[in-house]
Amino acid sequence: MRRHLKILEFALSALWRRRFKNLAIVVVYGFTIAVLASILLMTDAMRGEAEQILIGAPDLVVQRVAAGRHDLIPVDYAEEIRGLPGVGEVSPRYWGYYFDAFTESNFTFVGIDDGPPYELELLEGRLPSAPSECAVGEGVARARSTGVGHELTLISHDGLGVIFDVVGEFQASSSILTNDLVVFRNADLVELFGIPEGRAVDLSVEVFNDGEVSTVAAKVKRIFPDTRPITRSEILRTYDAVFSWRSGMLLTVFAAALAAFCILAWDKATGISAEERREIGVLKALGWSTRDVLELKFWEGAAISLTSFLLGLIAALVHIFLLGASLLAPVIQGWSVLFPEFRFTPSITVYQLFVLGFLTVVPYVASTVAPSWKAAVTDPEEVMRG
Amino acid sequence: MTAGHERFIATDGVSKTYNPRRADPVRAVDTVTMHVDRGEVLVLEGPSGSGKTSLLSLIGCMSRPTAGRIVVDGRDVAKLAESELTMERRQRFGFIFQQFHLVADLPVIENVLVPLYPTELSLREMRRRAHAALGRFALDAKASRKVRTLSGGEQQRVAIARALVNDPQVVVADEPTAHLDRRLAEELLAILEDIHRDGRTVVIATHDPRIFDHPIVDRVLEMRDGRIVGERRR
Amino acid sequence: MILHPGVLALLGGSAAALALLVAACVVGLQVLRRWDFSSSSATQLALERRTFLVSSLATVALAIEIASSLLFLYTVDDLHRLFVGAMCATGSLNANPVGWWVLPVKVLILLAAPLWIALNGLDVRAGDFPVIRAKYGALLVLAPLVAADLVLQARYFLGLDPAVITSCCGSLFSAAGSGVSSELAGLPVFPTMTAFYACAAAFMAAMAACRLRPAAVARIATAALALTFLAVTLASMVSFLSLYIYELPTHHCPFDVLQLQYRAIGYPLYASLFAAVVFGLLPALSLVFRGRPSFAAAADRAERHWLEAGLAATIVFVGLASVPVVFGSFTMRGY
Numbered sequence: 001m002r003r004h005l006k007i008l009e010f011a012l013s014a015l016w017r018r019r020f021k022n023l024a025i026v027v028v029y030g031f032t033i034a035v036l037a038s039i040l041l042m043t044d045a046m047r048g049e050a051e052q053i054l055i056g057a058p059d060l061v062v063q064r065v066a067a068g069r070h071d072l073i074p075v076d077y078a079e080e081i082r083g084l085p086g087v088g089e090v091s092p093r094y095w096g097y098y099f100d101a102f103t104e105s106n107f108t109f110v111g112i113d114d115g116p117p118y119e120l121e122l123l124e125g126r127l128p129s130a131p132s133e134c135a136v137g138e139g140v141a142r143a144r145s146t147g148v149g150h151e152l153t154l155i156s157h158d159g160l161g162v163i164f165d166v167v168g169e170f171q172a173s174s175s176i177l178t179n180d181l182v183v184f185r186n187a188d189l190v191e192l193f194g195i196p197e198g199r200a201v202d203l204s205v206e207v208f209n210d211g212e213v214s215t216v217a218a219k220v221k222r223i224f225p226d227t228r229p230i231t232r233s234e235i236l237r238t239y240d241a242v243f244s245w246r247s248g249m250l251l252t253v254f255a256a257a258l259a260a261f262c263i264l265a266w267d268k269a270t271g272i273s274a275e276e277r278r279e280i281g282v283l284k285a286l287g288w289s290t291r292d293v294l295e296l297k298f299w300e301g302a303a304i305s306l307t308s309f310l311l312g313l314i315a316a317l318v319h320i321f322l323l324g325a326s327l328l329a330p331v332i333q334g335w336s337v338l339f340p341e342f343r344f345t346p347s348i349t350v351y352q353l354f355v356l357g358f359l360t361v362v363p364y365v366a367s368t369v370a371p372s373w374k375a376a377v378t379d380p381e382e383v384m385r386g
Numbered sequence: 387m388t389a390g391h392e393r394f395i396a397t398d399g400v401s402k403t404y405n406p407r408r409a410d411p412v413r414a415v416d417t418v419t420m421h422v423d424r425g426e427v428l429v430l431e432g433p434s435g436s437g438k439t440s441l442l443s444l445i446g447c448m449s450r451p452t453a454g455r456i457v458v459d460g461r462d463v464a465k466l467a468e469s470e471l472t473m474e475r476r477q478r479f480g481f482i483f484q485q486f487h488l489v490a491d492l493p494v495i496e497n498v499l500v501p502l503y504p505t506e507l508s509l510r511e512m513r514r515r516a517h518a519a520l521g522r523f524a525l526d527a528k529a530s531r532k533v534r535t536l537s538g539g540e541q542q543r544v545a546i547a548r549a550l551v552n553d554p555q556v557v558v559a560d561e562p563t564a565h566l567d568r569r570l571a572e573e574l575l576a577i578l579e580d581i582h583r584d585g586r587t588v589v590i591a592t593h594d595p596r597i598f599d600h601p602i603v604d605r606v607l608e609m610r611d612g613r614i615v616g617e618r619r620r
Numbered sequence: 621m622i623l624h625p626g627v628l629a630l631l632g633g634s635a636a637a638l639a640l641l642v643a644a645c646v647v648g649l650q651v652l653r654r655w656d657f658s659s660s661s662a663t664q665l666a667l668e669r670r671t672f673l674v675s676s677l678a679t680v681a682l683a684i685e686i687a688s689s690l691l692f693l694y695t696v697d698d699l700h701r702l703f704v705g706a707m708c709a710t711g712s713l714n715a716n717p718v719g720w721w722v723l724p725v726k727v728l729i730l731l732a733a734p735l736w737i738a739l740n741g742l743d744v745r746a747g748d749f750p751v752i753r754a755k756y757g758a759l760l761v762l763a764p765l766v767a768a769d770l771v772l773q774a775r776y777f778l779g780l781d782p783a784v785i786t787s788c789c790g791s792l793f794s795a796a797g798s799g800v801s802s803e804l805a806g807l808p809v810f811p812t813m814t815a816f817y818a819c820a821a822a823f824m825a826a827m828a829a830c831r832l833r834p835a836a837v838a839r840i841a842t843a844a845l846a847l848t849f850l851a852v853t854l855a856s857m858v859s860f861l862s863l864y865i866y867e868l869p870t871h872h873c874p875f876d877v878l879q880l881q882y883r884a885i886g887y888p889l890y891a892s893l894f895a896a897v898v899f900g901l902l903p904a905l906s907l908v909f910r911g912r913p914s915f916a917a918a919a920d921r922a923e924r925h926w927l928e929a930g931l932a933a934t935i936v937f938v939g940l941a942s943v944p945v946v947f948g949s950f951t952m953r954g955y
Contacts, residue, residue, distance in 0.1 A: 002506055003503075003506055006504075006509065009509075017491045017492065236701070237701065248625055248627070251625055251628050252628065282500070283500065285481055285487075286501040286548070287552065288472070288503070288504050289473075289504065290669065291469065291672070292504040294676060351698060354691055355691070355695075358687070358688070359625070359628065362629075362636055362684055366639070366684075369640065369677055369680050370677070372676070376672065380443075380448045380449070381448050384483065450660045451660060452662065453660075464660055467657075467747050467748055468668055470747045470748075
């Protein structure tokens, strides 16, 4: 036991002696880890964010589908669905995407009457309560340089300009959903989008027993064959799959970078300097066995891995949670033009660390086994022969 | 102290061939039969290329012979596995190399500690022994200096302290005076005499007459072309 | 195909392990072909140096495999969110039944890999490589096992389709169903509990006896009891240990214990179980090679530590498993 610790000590001092040479490998190794960790942390943070939002989402959403195209749903359907056993509140929802010609970006419009559909945190002001009022997300406010007490001009379905008073602004922390969001009263939204009387975008359905959601969905489908019921867990799974896929996709792309890193690690480990080789020869001559030198190399690799891992991880945490993933965000989110400046809730799990370790340390260790052995079997007699 | 006549190391028809499968194999040691008595000072004398360094590394358990037997303290080491050979080397031998082979960037004390790392000794005990070894050569005050800042003579004494730190039975020195001026060579011989007085066996390979004419030497073996061609006893 | 980071890590890790192990086999065979320990030729010396390469390659490969077993459980448990109807690893495995075949392969590797590493350690320490042929032969058996692991994992993950609706532990490990797992779940609780504690006690007694008075009989008995203990414990896990951990009379799943809501107690449980079994098997394994004196000497030195570690691991396991049985508020009275 003691011997192992002493060899560890020697390994650390040997690394420190060659710190500038080792710095190169730590930088590259750490960078690789930072990239991979950023991808992992970011996709998981986004998934967490989406899950957080969907907690408040309705148990069941009923859309109408006409020839496979999403269509407005008659509000009367709500009455009949409410009649099903186990169903609570059924309410029509009004929402839609709006292309803003001024800023060339998409906004999400949501109509509310009795409180917000999700847990939305207001930065300042209040939710709209009177006609011609609205509350905007931070991204919208910045893009249109407006805010509480100012106005927001939008073009309605018949090409006329409509002016709204901004009475609230959403907090940045509830980012994904609120950034490009504008909230109106239902009546305003119906008028703006020109939704025909008696129609809604979809229906949100409350189901008392979570286990009954799919049964209710099946019944709705049977009564109204032209509808498509979507359960909350389905949405969650889709998010999960999408985020896992995105992160897996990116990791695959970065596999090339990982391979390059392995080659570098191999090269660094193989190309030990004449001085280092002589030093190992001296160790062998002075009574170090091949096993001892292998252990020395193992500790050196472990120390380099751990240092790089911690540095890379810290860099990734800073990048994702302090700098809002500024370097990766454009690649990974990509579904809305208005997606600047995220603020993710910092979180990291043992599983993420485990996966990250497996993705980075395993290739490093695997590519340094043979070179370490090569160094460890240096013939002690070489020292004698000069 | 005169040498006893107990055989400590004995070789029997030992050969060492380098590049045996190439067209021009080099037979550095050619069927040598010799012995080292316990407690004696033995010199292997010969010009460079005569095979004395190769014989020294065979005796010092640093390499295995191509043929023949080597017995160290009753144990045949010619066929030991590398790890066993390492144990022999660690426990019995102290080495002084021609170019010292110190790690220039390490402090003096760390250099002396190197042979003790792969043992089960505690760090405290290791340091105690290293300080004792350094103290013997008046280097204790410079223990934390980097080796590169020391003079040649001091570096030589660090190398000797390192050779003694594991309390070896045999001290093996390869051309220890090759790069030394007269004064340092004298100093080295004085140290070797001191080591010998501890009761340690000393084996030196050299072609320096200052050594093999020195009174501490018990026996000189002359080597030419990998063979022993003469023996002088004092 | 599911491109999940954990899946990539697993497939990449297993591929790396297989590559290293194949390299170890190739070098190992080269070594064996010209191996002659009595020779002191330069060739033999080079071969001896190569044994360190084989050891390093194989040890790293097997260490990766051991870690990957843990990662596999973790990942399969994590994947359940992608499947309709899945609540834990059982559901993910049901989503593509090939997954169930990965488990026995992993169990075999989890037992064989540490045994090989220990055997290799003894061989190196013995000095004259007494069991080099046996251990390189074992590598040739381990390599296909690791290959099977990689292929099965790849087939499992490639064949996963998130659209599949799967059934979870509720339907698989319920006493009312049919099949092996249901039969395990349907084992009567008290007899199984008695068997579990009796087996644990016998296993510990055998290890203690072996520690105090090493003999061939004690070693073989220890190994036999180790395997029995493993089987009985896995059955007990489904039959009654799970019930106490979940505090539900019908929840028999052996995978839910891995989840954070049960304090991930499954990881220390399974880790200590496998450690105990491996340490219990080692004395019998060394018995096979005790004909070589150098090996016997090295084994004697190590055996005490194995048995002490095995006893400690068994105590940890039985302790962890018993806490909810003894102190939990759940009782099986009436079931």
